[in-house]
Amino acid sequence: MKSNLYRAYLDNAATTPMDERVIEAMTAVMRETFGNPSSTHSFGRNAKGVLETARKKISSLIGAESKEILFTSGGTEADNIAIRSSVRDLGIKHIITSPLEHKAVLSTAEEMDASGDASLHLVRVDNKGHIDYDHLSELATSYPGALISLMHANNEIGTLLDVDRVKEIAAANNCLFHCDTVQTMGHYPIDVKTFGADFLTCSAHKLSGPKGSGFLYIKNGLRIHPMITGGGQERNLRAGTENITGIVGLAKALELAYQELGEELKRISDFKQEMVSLLKTEIPGIEFNGDITANGALYTVLNCALPPTEKNALLLFQLDMAGVCVSGGSACNSGAAKGSHVLNAIGADPDRQAVRFSFGRFTTMADIRHAVDSLKVILKSETVQA
Numbered sequence: 031m032k033s034n035l036y037r038a039y040l041d042n043a044a045t046t047p048m049d050e051r052v053i054e055a056m057t058a059v060m061r062e063t064f065g066n067p068s069s070t071h072s073f074g075r076n077a078k079g080v081l082e083t084a085r086k087k088i089s090s091l092i093g094a095e096s097k098e099i100l101f102t103s104g105g106t107e108a109d110n111i112a113i114r115s116s117v118r119d120l121g122i123k124h125i126i127t128s129p130l131e132h133k134a135v136l137s138t139a140e141e142m143d144a145s146g147d148a149s150l151h152l153v154r155v156d157n158k159g160h161i162d163y164d165h166l167s168e169l170a171t172s173y174p175g176a177l178i179s180l181m182h183a184n185n186e187i188g189t190l191l192d193v194d195r196v197k198e199i200a201a202a203n204n205c206l207f208h209c210d211t212v213q214t215m216g217h218y219p220i221d222v223k224t225f226g227a228d229f230l231t232c233s234a235h236k237l238s239g240p241k242g243s244g245f246l247y248i249k250n251g252l253r254i255h256p257m258i259t260g261g262g263q264e265r266n267l268r269a270g271t272e273n274i275t276g277i278v279g280l281a282k283a284l285e286l287a288y289q290e291l292g293e294e295l296k297r298i299s300d301f302k303q304e305m306v307s308l309l310k311t312e313i314p315g316i317e318f319n320g321d322i323t324a325n326g327a328l329y330t331v332l333n334c335a336l337p338p339t340e341k342n343a344l345l346l347f348q349l350d351m352a353g354v355c356v357s358g359g360s361a362c363n364s365g366a367a368k369g370s371h372v373l374n375a376i377g378a379d380p381d382r383q384a385v386r387f388s389f390g391r392f393t394t395m396a397d398i399r400h401a402v403d404s405l406k407v408i409l410k411s412e413t414v415q416a
């Protein structure tokens with residue numbers, strides 16, 4: 031039976047609902063373009079044409095050349111290739127990153143360190159999730175030629191990287207620069223010619239596209255070898271028959287994101303501002319994790335630190351029951367629970383429950399109001415015994 035409960039999906043940093051226009055583009059490919067792009071007959075050539083058109087579209091949206099785009103199974107694989115290939119193929123002996131990175135970066139860099147293939151150096155961060163750029167500069171000076179891997183916007187707290195400063199530090203010290211742009215590609219204009227990174231990562235499912243499809247931008251001239259071996263697909267860089275449907279969905283999703291970027295940026299930024307003021311009015315004592323200034327943070331993410339109360343233990347469950355779908359966590363207080371590595375690294379108050387609201391193309395003001403109203407009701411209600 032279908033429930034009549036109003037449901038506000040405010041977890042777009044985890045994944046986004048797919049856009050109908052993307053589904054249409056993908057289903058057309060499923061119906062009409064089933065050939066293997068490696069086949070030489072007309073079905074294969076058609077599929078190859080569709081694949082290369084998608085690559086061309088994506089590269090033109092970010093100012094890259096087609097040959098700089100390597101299709102992957104998403105952000106995790108793209109991050110892995112950037113880091114592992116840098117160490118294996120590009121002579122990287124030191125990796126400079128931050129304790130706030132997505133696990134796709136952090137765990138990979140930690141593994142490189144543990145295996146002795148490269149040493150890991152963590153840059154200091156402040157309590158809003160900003161990098162200490164002086165420390166980054168010191169590290170880069172101490173380890174010239176290192177790989178600097180820093181995310182463009184943090185997926186938990188939204189704090190943005192000052193890309194220009196990192197670009198300068200990387201250039202001054204002959205470092206490679208990998209930027210995880212999974213949360214920002216399609217949300218901000220990105221032109222690889224001015225961005226200054228050697229590697230960028232993208233994932234379609236953060237952009238109203240399909241899961242399991244993404245790409246790694248690899249700056250022209252960097253010669254890496256395949257992680258997955260077998261056939262000669264992707265110019266010998268990633269073996270395996272290409273996920274054409276997913277790739278077409280990725281290209282369509284990125285195209286739509288850039289076509290609609292101006293309106294969406296304004297619409298969602300306004301929602302976020304409105305939500306901050308509603309929350310400040312309705313939830314006394316509320317604080318926010320990360321930078322919440324317009325220029326300091328991603329406009330699609332708002333991470334709240336709720337005042338300590340015994341209701342926090344069941345809060346996410348109760349929000350879900352009220353039809354508010356969000357992510358949450360907290361810093362660890364006892365060492366018993368691990369908590370969020372991001373909130374731990376910025377020294378967030380472990381007694382405050384963190385709730386991450388994240389917005390997307392289908393978010394409405396009614397969703398925001400429903401979330402704030404539900405939160406208010408839950409926090410005011412009598413404590414429910416677990």
Ligand SMILES: Cc1ncc(COP(=O)(O)O)c(C=O)c1O
Pocket residue numbers: 043044103104105106107109132134181184185210212213233234242244
């Ligand atoms: C910043 C960041 N990097 C990488 C990933 C991994 O992307 P995927 O889910 O496509 O593997 C995510 C997804 O949560 C992310 O937010």
